[in-house]
Amino acid sequence: MGRPFSISDRQNPWPSYRFQVFFDTSTTPVALVSKVGGLKRSSDVIEYKEGGNPIIRKGLGRTKYEPITLERGVTFDTDFEDWANSSQVLDKGAPSNSLKNLRKEMRIELLNEAGQTVHRYIVHRCWVSEFQALPDLDAGSNAVAIEHIKVENEGWENDNVTETPEL
Secondary structure: OOOOOOOOOOEEEEOOOOOOEEEEOOOOOOOEEEEEEOOEEEEEEEEEOOOOOOOOEEEEEEEOOOOOEEEEEOOOOOOHHHHHHOOEEEEOOOOOOHHHHHHHEEEEEEOOOOOOOEEEEEEEEEEEEEEEOOOOOOOOOOOOOEEEEEEEEEEEEEOOOOOOOOO
């Protein structure tokens, strides 16, 4: 249950363009992430009937968590590629031991206009299912080269920020 509403509570929603992403226990945000796909979950509905009751009842079934896509401009930072490569079986033609780094926790922090964390989500047991190192290259375009990863996960939770910063 949320905290009680008071007159001093913020009335406007937080902007979605101020955020940071962290992998595992790192205290340094992942460099230059420009877009994070939404956190979405859905649950199956189980319909059943009780004897003698004509009404169809609905119960909660399995919950699934949608993958999260992270995008950023191509840079010298290798965080995306290193994590995506941890699921590769081959390392320069030879078997690798990279699967030990396959799953990570991920933190997504929403910031207010002053750059203070106002919401923090912990995403559990994440791993990269898709990696795009380069987009289509077009010499006639003036677009920035974007890389992206699709991150599968086994759930997320709101890690409540204890103090709401005031502006």
